Structures are given as structure tokens and as C-alpha cells.
Amino acid sequence: MRLVWTLAFALATSAAFAASPEDDYIAARDKAISDIAALVSSNTPVETIDATNEKARADLEKRLTDILGPFSVKDFPAAGTINTESLSASDIGFGMLDGLRHGTEDGPSIVASTRGLVDRWLQSRAAETDADFKLPAGFNEALKLDAFYTQAIGSDAAFSGTLDFALKTPEGADMAIARLGGWTQDIGPIPNQQVIVTLVKGNSVMIAEAPATPAVPQIAACDTLWTTADAAAQKIASQASDDQDEKAFDAANAAWAKGDSDYRACMGKSLPENPVFPALLAQAQALADHMAGK
Structure with a gap:
């Protein structure tokens, strides 16, 4: 057993x-x-x-x-x-x-x-x-x-x-x-x-x-946020003297990142009121x- x-x-x-x-x-x-x-x-x-x-x-x-x-x-x-x-x-x-x-x-x-x-x-x-x-x-x-x-x-x-x-x-x-x-x-x-x-x-x-x-759809106010940020970032990047100017490139990337974040936040807030939503x-x-x- x-x-x-x-x-x-x-x-x-x-x-x-x-x-x-x-x-x-x-x-x-x-x-x-x-x-x-x-x-x-x-x-x-x-x-x-x-x-x-x-x-x-x-x-x-x-x-x-x-x-x-x-x-x-x-x-x-x-x-x-x-x-x-x-x-x-x-x-x-x-x-x-x-x-x-x-x-x-x-x-x-x-x-x-x-x-x-x-x-x-x-x-x-x-x-x-x-x-x-x-x-x-x-x-x-x-x-x-x-x-x-x-x-x-x-x-x-x-x-x-x-x-x-x-x-x-x-x-x-x-x-x-x-x-x-x-x-x-x-x-x-x-x-x-x-x-x-x-x-x-x-x-x-x-x-x-x-x-x-x-x-x-595109939303004009959100597009403006991005184009403004993009222009500012490009201006900062253009001021870099060469590829070693990390401070300027970091500042430009930060401006681009903020512009992207602001743009997406704008779209997220605006779209629910749009007719396509x-x-x-x-x-x-x-x-x-x-x-x-x-």
C-alpha cells in the first residue's frame, strides 16, 4: 500500500x-x-x-x-x-x-x-x-x-x-x-x-x-504651437559653432521636445470638440x- x-x-x-x-x-x-x-x-x-x-x-x-x-x-x-x-x-x-x-x-x-x-x-x-x-x-x-x-x-x-x-x-x-x-x-x-x-x-x-x-484633422492653434517651437529650436541649433557645441544642441532638442509635448497636449484637448471626434x-x-x- x-x-x-x-x-x-x-x-x-x-x-x-x-x-x-x-x-x-x-x-x-x-x-x-x-x-x-x-x-x-x-x-x-x-x-x-x-x-x-x-x-x-x-x-x-x-x-x-x-x-x-x-x-x-x-x-x-x-x-x-x-x-x-x-x-x-x-x-x-x-x-x-x-x-x-x-x-x-x-x-x-x-x-x-x-x-x-x-x-x-x-x-x-x-x-x-x-x-x-x-x-x-x-x-x-x-x-x-x-x-x-x-x-x-x-x-x-x-x-x-x-x-x-x-x-x-x-x-x-x-x-x-x-x-x-x-x-x-x-x-x-x-x-x-x-x-x-x-x-x-x-x-x-x-x-x-x-x-x-x-x-x-489639423487644428490651427496646435499647428501654430509646433511651428513656433520648431522655428525657435532651429534658431538655437543654427547658433551652434560645430558638432561639439553640445549645450546649444541640448537646448534645441529641449525646445523641440517641449514643442512636441505642447502640440500633442493641444490636440488632446481640442479634438473632443471637433466634429470628427x-x-x-x-x-x-x-x-x-x-x-x-x-
């Missing part, structure tokens, strides 16, 4: 500590990253590295498909591709949120993940020693930051928020957050704005982005509703 109980306990303990599909995915991802780093260090031909990268991404994509299960959101393709664009730390698109992207990078898309994968990803970002990549480990806190969207679903540009929408959480969902903003490699006005909606429903996390419809809010709400299965 003692042997039977010992075997039963051993089996139960083994089951309790068995790796989950998410554990297996993370282990496979980290091994692929390590293997590719070793290839890079040994000066392996780039063609071999690229082939190894694509093979590993295909394997991880299949694992994510199994973890996430069927995807069905109105107006978005059922099949997804891995969100992480590269497993090589030297490439653009490395370290993006673990999940599947349904749609295209240039058009409407949804990145689907799980709370477990998002939490693990945020923990890795919270442990970053580089301040440019560090994020809070808390999910709710991270969602308020432009840097979250830049690192999670962007690759070659940074997300710059304009305003937050006040959404009604769809029935059955736990959380719905929507933001208006744009992708940029510089500061100043971003003509092509995106509506970004994050929805949490149980273990599911989905982040949708779609071009703002209608387009976000109800349509933008309706677009964000529709995205949230569709992700919730409405």
Missing part, C-alpha cells in the same frame, strides 16, 4: 510541475535566441542566420497557434503570423510581444496573446537595465505608456499618443482601453493617426490598430466590441 501511495504521489507531483504550453514556448524561444546569438558571434554567413531565424519563427508561430486556439474577429483574418519579427538581438523587430498578428502591419491588424505571455514579457521589460527599454511589470500601468505600444507591436517607429478614448467595456470583457496616436521616427505632428484598442477577456489579450477613420470614438468602440465577440 505504501508503494502505491508513493507512486501516486510521485505521479501527482510530476503532473503538478509539468511544463505548460506557454513554458514550452518560452523555452523554445529563448533557445532559438541563444542559438542565433551563437551563430552571429561565430561570424556565420548571414544567409544561414536568416534561414535559422525563419525556421525558428515558423516553429514558434505554430506553438502560438496551438496556445491561442481559433481566432474569430469581424473584418480580420483568422490566420495569424508571429508578431516577433526577428529572434536576433541585432535586428529591428527583436523582442516584440509574444503573440500572433492578424492582418497587416500597414493596415488594420490585431495582435493576439495571453495574460500569461504578456505578464512574462512585461517582467522581462521590467528587468531591463537600459532605461529606453524598461517598462513597469504591472499590466494596467504599462498600458498607459506610449513605450508599451512601441515595444509590443511596433518595430521601426515609436508610438506617440494623442489622447485616450473613454470606452464602454463590452459585455463579457474584463477591460477595454483605447488610444489615438501615431507611429513616428521624429517629433512633431503625425498626419496618419491610428486608433489602438486593447481588450482583455479572460486569459485573452488583443491589441488592435487601425487607421483613424475619418482622418484626424464622435466617429473616431465610434471606431474605437466598434473595434472593442468586435474583439469581444459582438
Whole structure:
């Protein structure tokens, strides 16, 4: 009898500590990253590295498909591709949120993940020693930051928020957050704005982005703030005697940064009174509703 109980306990303990599909995915991802780093260090031909990268991404994509299960959101393709664009730390698109992207990078898309994968990803970002990549480990806190969207679903540009929408959480969902903003490699006005909606429903996390419809209009008062700041910054920069005049360049960059901040604050304050705002809010709400299965 003692042997039977010992075997039963051993089996139960083994089951309790068995790796989950998410554990297996993370282990496979980290091994692929390590293997590719070793290839890079040994000066392996780039063609071999690229082939190894694509093979590993295909394997991880299949694992994510199994973890996430069927995807069905109105107006978005059922099949997804891995969100992480590269497993090589030297490439653009490395370290993006673990999940599947349904749609295209240039058009409407949804990145689907799980709370477990998002939490693990945020923990890795919270442990970053580089301040440019560090994020809070808390999910709710991270969602308020432009840097979250830049690192999670962007690759070659940074997300710059304009305003937050006040959404009604769809029935059955736990959380719905929507933001208006744009992708940029510089500061100043971003003509092509995106509506970004994050929805949490149980273990599911989905982040949708779609071009703002209608387009976000220019607002003269806000444009004036930016053009004035830009002119002042350029004047300061022109006074620098050479590339070593760090004080002048720092002052110019500070003027540009303040102008950018003032411009975005102006847009965030002015847009809710603009005639296009109800349509933008309706677009964000529709995205949230569709992700919730409405």
C-alpha cells in the first residue's frame, strides 16, 4: 500500500510541475535566441542566420497557434503570423510581444496573446537595465505608456499618443482601453493617426490598430504651437559653432521636445470638440466590441 501511495504521489507531483504550453514556448524561444546569438558571434554567413531565424519563427508561430486556439474577429483574418519579427538581438523587430498578428502591419491588424505571455514579457521589460527599454511589470500601468505600444507591436517607429478614448467595456470583457496616436521616427505632428484598442477577456489579450477613420484633422492653434517651437529650436541649433557645441544642441532638442509635448497636449484637448471626434470614438468602440465577440 505504501508503494502505491508513493507512486501516486510521485505521479501527482510530476503532473503538478509539468511544463505548460506557454513554458514550452518560452523555452523554445529563448533557445532559438541563444542559438542565433551563437551563430552571429561565430561570424556565420548571414544567409544561414536568416534561414535559422525563419525556421525558428515558423516553429514558434505554430506553438502560438496551438496556445491561442481559433481566432474569430469581424473584418480580420483568422490566420495569424508571429508578431516577433526577428529572434536576433541585432535586428529591428527583436523582442516584440509574444503573440500572433492578424492582418497587416500597414493596415488594420490585431495582435493576439495571453495574460500569461504578456505578464512574462512585461517582467522581462521590467528587468531591463537600459532605461529606453524598461517598462513597469504591472499590466494596467504599462498600458498607459506610449513605450508599451512601441515595444509590443511596433518595430521601426515609436508610438506617440494623442489622447485616450473613454470606452464602454463590452459585455463579457474584463477591460477595454483605447488610444489615438501615431507611429513616428521624429517629433512633431503625425498626419496618419491610428486608433489602438486593447481588450482583455479572460486569459485573452488583443491589441488592435487601425487607421483613424475619418482622418484626424489639423487644428490651427496646435499647428501654430509646433511651428513656433520648431522655428525657435532651429534658431538655437543654427547658433551652434560645430558638432561639439553640445549645450546649444541640448537646448534645441529641449525646445523641440517641449514643442512636441505642447502640440500633442493641444490636440488632446481640442479634438473632443471637433466634429470628427464622435466617429473616431465610434471606431474605437466598434473595434472593442468586435474583439469581444459582438
